[in-house]
Amino acid sequence: MKRHEEWVTAIALGVAILASFGFMFSYVVHASTQIEGMALAIAIFGFVIAALGWSSWMIKRDQVVDRIDEYPSDETDRRLACSELQQTQVDVSRSGVLTKLLSVALGAFGLAALFPFRSWGPAPGKTLFSTKWKTGTRLVRSNGNLVTKDELNVDSAVTVFPEGAIGDAASQTVLIRLPDGLGATVHGYVAYSKVCTHAGCPVALYRAAAHQLLCPCHQSIFDVVDAGKVLSGPADHALPQLPLEIDSHGFLCAVGDYPVPIGPGFWERG
Amino acid sequence: MTRHLVEWLDDRLGSARFMKHALRKAFPDHWSFMLGEINLYCFIVLLLTGTFLAFNFDPALNTVVYHGPYRLLNGVAMSAAYASALRLSFAVNAGLLIRQIHHWAALLFVAGITIHMARVFFTGAFRNPRELNWMVGIILFLAVLGEGFTGYSLPDDLLSGIGLRIADSVLLSVPVVGTWASFLLLGGAFPYSDQVGLRLFSAHVFALPAAIATLIAIHLAILWRQKHTQFPGPRRTEDNVVGSPLFPNYAVKSLALGCATTAVLVALGAFVQINPIWLFGPYNSYQAASPAQPDWYIGWLDGALRISFPWALHFFGHMIPSPFFPGVLLPFVLFGALFLWPFIEQAITGDRRPHQLLDRPRDAPWRTAVGVAIFMLALDLTLAGSGDVQARYLHVPVNVINLSYRAGFIGAPILGFIVAYIVANELRKTNGLQKSKRVRLRRNKRGGFDEETIP
Numbered sequence: 001m002k003r004h005e006e007w008v009t010a011i012a013l014g015v016a017i018l019a020s021f022g023f024m025f026s027y028v029v030h031a032s033t034q035i036e037g038m039a040l041a042i043a044i045f046g047f048v049i050a051a052l053g054w055s056s057w058m059i060k061r062d063q064v065v066d067r068i069d070e071y072p073s074d075e076t077d078r079r080l081a082c083s084e085l086q087q088t089q090v091d092v093s094r095s096g097v098l099t100k101l102l103s104v105a106l107g108a109f110g111l112a113a114l115f116p117f118r119s120w121g122p123a124p125g126k127t128l129f130s131t132k133w134k135t136g137t138r139l140v141r142s143n144g145n146l147v148t149k150d151e152l153n154v155d156s157a158v159t160v161f162p163e164g165a166i167g168d169a170a171s172q173t174v175l176i177r178l179p180d181g182l183g184a185t186v187h188g189y190v191a192y193s194k195v196c197t198h199a200g201c202p203v204a205l206y207r208a209a210a211h212q213l214l215c216p217c218h219q220s221i222f223d224v225v226d227a228g229k230v231l232s233g234p235a236d237h238a239l240p241q242l243p244l245e246i247d248s249h250g251f252l253c254a255v256g257d258y259p260v261p262i263g264p265g266f267w268e269r270g
Numbered sequence: 271m272t273r274h275l276v277e278w279l280d281d282r283l284g285s286a287r288f289m290k291h292a293l294r295k296a297f298p299d300h301w302s303f304m305l306g307e308i309n310l311y312c313f314i315v316l317l318l319t320g321t322f323l324a325f326n327f328d329p330a331l332n333t334v335v336y337h338g339p340y341r342l343l344n345g346v347a348m349s350a351a352y353a354s355a356l357r358l359s360f361a362v363n364a365g366l367l368i369r370q371i372h373h374w375a376a377l378l379f380v381a382g383i384t385i386h387m388a389r390v391f392f393t394g395a396f397r398n399p400r401e402l403n404w405m406v407g408i409i410l411f412l413a414v415l416g417e418g419f420t421g422y423s424l425p426d427d428l429l430s431g432i433g434l435r436i437a438d439s440v441l442l443s444v445p446v447v448g449t450w451a452s453f454l455l456l457g458g459a460f461p462y463s464d465q466v467g468l469r470l471f472s473a474h475v476f477a478l479p480a481a482i483a484t485l486i487a488i489h490l491a492i493l494w495r496q497k498h499t500q501f502p503g504p505r506r507t508e509d510n511v512v513g514s515p516l517f518p519n520y521a522v523k524s525l526a527l528g529c530a531t532t533a534v535l536v537a538l539g540a541f542v543q544i545n546p547i548w549l550f551g552p553y554n555s556y557q558a559a560s561p562a563q564p565d566w567y568i569g570w571l572d573g574a575l576r577i578s579f580p581w582a583l584h585f586f587g588h589m590i591p592s593p594f595f596p597g598v599l600l601p602f603v604l605f606g607a608l609f610l611w612p613f614i615e616q617a618i619t620g621d622r623r624p625h626q627l628l629d630r631p632r633d634a635p636w637r638t639a640v641g642v643a644i645f646m647l648a649l650d651l652t653l654a655g656s657g658d659v660q661a662r663y664l665h666v667p668v669n670v671i672n673l674s675y676r677a678g679f680i681g682a683p684i685l686g687f688i689v690a691y692i693v694a695n696e697l698r699k700t701n702g703l704q705k706s707k708r709v710r711l712r713r714n715k716r717g718g719f720d721e722e723t724i725p
Contacts, residue, residue, distance in 0.1 A: 030363055037367045037540020044533040051526035059518050066296040066497055066511040068626055071399065120454040127459045128449070142556070159556050169461035169555035194556055199439035199575060199593055200460060201432055204558035216560035217436060218576040219658060219668050232669045234575060236582035236592040263460070264439040265582055265591025266449045 009053035016046030124268070129261045131162075131171040131193075133242060133254045138163040139175060139191075147252045149187050152177040155208040159194060162254070170195065170262060173242055174213065175252070176206065176224055183211075183225040189252060191242040192228050193262040196220060198235035200264045213239065236265060297520040298500040298513035302393075304527055305386040311531040312379035313486065319372040320475065326362055328354040329424060329471035331464040340548055348426075348552035351467045355425035355547055371539030376418055378535065380567040383411050391611070391641050394629040395499045398622055401612035403492045408609045410485045413478055415567060420474040422565055425545075426467065431553025433564055435460060436575070440597035445590050461555045501628050508626045561658040573654030574600055577676040604644075635694035639687045646686035650678040 023039035025031075072078070139147040139160040147160060157176040165171055172194040178185055192213065196203050201217035206224075212231060213222040220233030228239030240262050243255040261269055280286040297303070330350040336343050338353075339360045358365040387407060390396055396404035419437070423430045438460060441452045457463030497511045506512050514520045538544075550559060564572050574596035583590040607614065615637060616622050631638040653660075654675035661668035710722045 027364060033364075033367045033370070034540050036364050037371075037536055040367075041533050041537040041540060044529050044536060047529040048526050048533055051522050051529060055519065055522040055526060059522060062515055062519055063512060064294055064296045064515045065505065066513075068497055068509045068511065070495070070497075117454055121457040121463070122453060124449045124453045124459075127453075167554070167556070170459065172556040198580075199436040201435060202556050202558045204556075205560060216558045216562060216658070217432065218572075219672060220580075221669070230580055233672070234578045234580050234592055234596075236580045264442055264593065265589050266442040266452075267445055267447075267588055267590070268449055269589045269591075270584065270587040 003057065005053060005057040009050045009058075012046045012049035012053060014046075016043045016050065019043035019046060128263070128266060128269070130257055131262060132165040132168050133162050133171055133173075133257045135256045136247070136253055138247070138251050138253045139173070139244075140166060142166055147175065149189075149246050149250050149252060151252070152189070154179050154188065157206040157208075160191070160252075172202065174203065174206070176213075178211065178225065186244040186252075187246055189244055190224060191244055191254075192222070192224070192239040193242070193258060195263040196235060197230075197237050197239060197262075197264060198233070203239065293515065293517040295494075295516040296498070296511045296513040297516060298498050298511060300501060302389045303498065304524075305382060305389055307524055307527055308531050309379060309382040309386055310486070311528040312375050312382055312535070313482070314528075315375040315532055315535055316372060316379060317479070319368045319375065320479070322368050323358065323372055324471075324475045326354075326358055326365065327351075327424070327471075329467040331426060331462075331467040343548065343551070346552065349467065351424060351426040352547070352552045355427070359548060367536075367539050369539075370542075370544050371535050372421075373544045374538040374542070375535050376421060377544070377565060377567075378531075380414060380418055383414060384567075387411065388641065388645070392629075392631040392638060393499070393501075394625065394634060394637065396612045397625045398612075398616070399496055399624050400492075400499070403489060403496070404612055405609055406485055406489050406492065408605065410482065410489060412605065413482050413485060417474060417478040417482060418565060418567060420470045420478065422545075422568075423470050424467070424474060425547045426553050427547035428550040428553050428557060428559050429562055429564075430547075431555075432558060432562060433568070434462075434466075435555075436572070438462075440575075440593050443591045443594035444598055445588070445594070497626075499626055499628050501630070506627065508624075511626070561656070561662060563656055563659065566652070569655030570648050570651035571597065571601065571655075573651035573657070573675065576657060577651075577654045577672050577679060604647075608644075632694040632697040635691050635698065638694045639691035642690035643683035643687040646682040647679065650675055650682040654678075 019039050019042040023036060023043060026036045026039050073081075140163045141147060141158060141160055144166060146163070147158075152158060152175065154177050157174055160173050160175045161168055162171050173191050174194045175189060175191045177188045178190060180188060183190060192203070194202050194204070196215040196217065198215065198218055198220050201215050203213045203215045203220075203222065205214040205216055206212075207214060211224045213224055213228075214220070215222075215233070215235070218234050220235035221231040222235070222239045223229045223231050228241055230236070230238060240258040240260050242258055244252055245255050247253050276286060276289070328350045332350055333347050334350050334353050336346050336348055336353050336356065338344070338356060340356055343356065355369075358369055360366070390404065390407070419433070423434045438452055438456060441455070442448050444451065453459065455469070457465045457469070498513065500506050500511055500513070503512075514523070551557070563569070575593060578592060578596035580592055581595070582592050618636075629637075631641075654672065657671040657675060658668050660666075661671050664671075711719045712722055714720050
């Protein structure tokens with residue numbers, strides 16, 4: 001080693017070698033993420049020091065000057081390039097009919113090329129306008145249990161689905177039991193779509209004290225006592241309410257589907 | 271050895287003449303010129319780690335039951351994608367390390383691009399003749415945002431599933447074509463077909479990386495052709511570039527930077543936990559997490575959704591729902607303005623001349639003020655994106671916080687504009703912290719010395 005500084009680079013490369021073997025070893029013995037990563041980071045860091053040492057001590061400082069003269073081209077070349085292009089244009093556009101045919105053909109071909117994208121998914125149709133709730137569909141919890149009229153304590157809430165469609169994203173509904181005398185309820189129960197009407201997140205937070213449903217994504221707040229109306233936040237329409245009744249066996253069930261489409265708005269919703 | 275190689279290549283390609291010039295190409299020495307390189311190295315790290323991950327990941331969304339080393343989720347039904355992300359994190363040796371390096375590299379990549387873009391904006395490097403490369407850069411930025419979002423969505427954990435649901439709601443809000451676009455892209459209505467995982471995967475590991483790599487190649491080719499800009503200084507003029515030669519000086523320095531970037535990313539991946547999907551749980555359409563935060567670069571869009579007005583348009587039996595304005599219109603206007611900025615500035619200032627020398631931000635107070643206003647807008651929206659977390663720690667109702675950021679949406683950019691304009695103007699007047707004058711001493715006939723200022 002001629003110079004003192006070269007030792008730094010040499011040591012750094014030595015560290016890189018050792019750490020590389022360290023990584024191999026830690027990998028073979030299934031060491032933790034931290035140990036494996038540390039070995040790898042130290043190895044690469046060795047190269048950093050080596051390269052820095054090399055660039056600061058072993059390469060002489062040097063400055064070069066490039067001239068910016070490659071553009072623009074000189075005037076003759078520009079004219080020639082233009083006239084070549086224009087020449088072609090004249091050749092092609094001599095017959096106006098051909099030019100028109102070409103543009104129509106290109107348009108038709110472009111349209112044809114778009115058609116296969118139709119295979120990517122089904123037509124929207126009326127899909128977004130309905131859910132799996134029907135008259136007489138009983139409410140079930142996510143564990144499959146039917147909901148009786150004494151299921152919930154006052155001021156508590158639970159997620160329910162149509163019987164036979166547990167986990168169905170569009171039909172998810174939050175069932176809440178309100179204290180007596182609050183809102184238009186069936187035996188104290190109200191049910192709202194759990195899909196936020198703003199951006200579709202589950203309206204998962206129930207503030208029992210204020211009787212509000214809060215969406216954790218963008219903080220829209222809905223009034224459970226007053227037909228799911230928006231109290232604050234970016235949601236632009238109320239949470240749809242599921243009409244309920246209690247059947248002869250004491251189970252809660254729906255009286256038809258939601259009266260309006262659930263979830264965020266869309267063009268055809270009107 | 272070297273000589274043989276050079277001659278062998280030159281016999282076949284005639285490459286010696288090009289190499290002679292290329293190896294001596296001037297690269298100006300300024301730290302801010304390294305920002306773009308950091309991004310390039312992040313991209314390389316992303317490609318390498320991403321390749322490893324792609325070969326070990328199953329993007330399918332069909333339901334499986336998990337059995338594996340992470341006991342808390344044993345026996346839980348989840349998508350194959352989420353189970354495979356758990357397998358990568360717990361059962362594949364070094365899998366978690368590589369997953370975390372990949373995620374950190376993505377976060378740093380977007381941050382690096384943002385700062386690089388700010389550097390180019392505030393120094394006027396986008397001016398004639400570099401408008402083209404600025405526009406390529408903006409498209410590149412959009413492609414990288416898409417790449418980030420698709421990658422975030424792949425593991426199908428609770429947070430990413432909610433993110434996808436929100437993105438779909440924004441897509442649904444687009445007038446006329448929104449519903450169709452949503453059904454075609456996602457293969458049906460929420461909660462989508464099982465193909466969505468494969469579609470996100472194809473976009474993330476094939477279509478978008480191919481687009482990004484191509485755009486980077488174009489970006490660098492234009493840069494190579496036009497040569498670097500430079501700050502004013504000794505010997506530097508409007509028709510030259512002064513700097514270190516590419517080889518060996520700049521190449522070795524850049525190699526050091528590349529290794530340093532990689533080392534930092536590996537260290538972050540080793541020691542700083544990122545996106546612990548096993549804590550979020552598998553995605554279920556009826557479950558939510560609170561507080562929930564996206565990756566930092568999506569925060570401004572989420573923030574815009576949070577603070578927007580609950581206004582929808584209804585007409586002739588059609589609806590434009592409220593997410594359209596913050597989720598579609600705002601980014602469209604913002605990125606449209608950025609994309610066309612070189613021409614907007616040319617129209618305003620009338621300056622269409624070519625520029626090789628950079629401005630300092632103070633040299634163009636008006637442009638600097640616009641840049642700061644955009645930054646303040648982005649900052650306000652990004653902070654709004656974590657309003658629920660702030661509410662929790664500050665004990666302030668979250669709707670108060672959201673209303674404050676709504677006011678800040680107008681106020682912060684105006685304030686930023688005014689302050690930046692005044693500061694830049696004052697700095698320009700005083701010329702700021704002036705560097706000591708450079709002089710050349712020349713012996714005169716009388717035997718004394720004359721000072722000659724070097725501009």
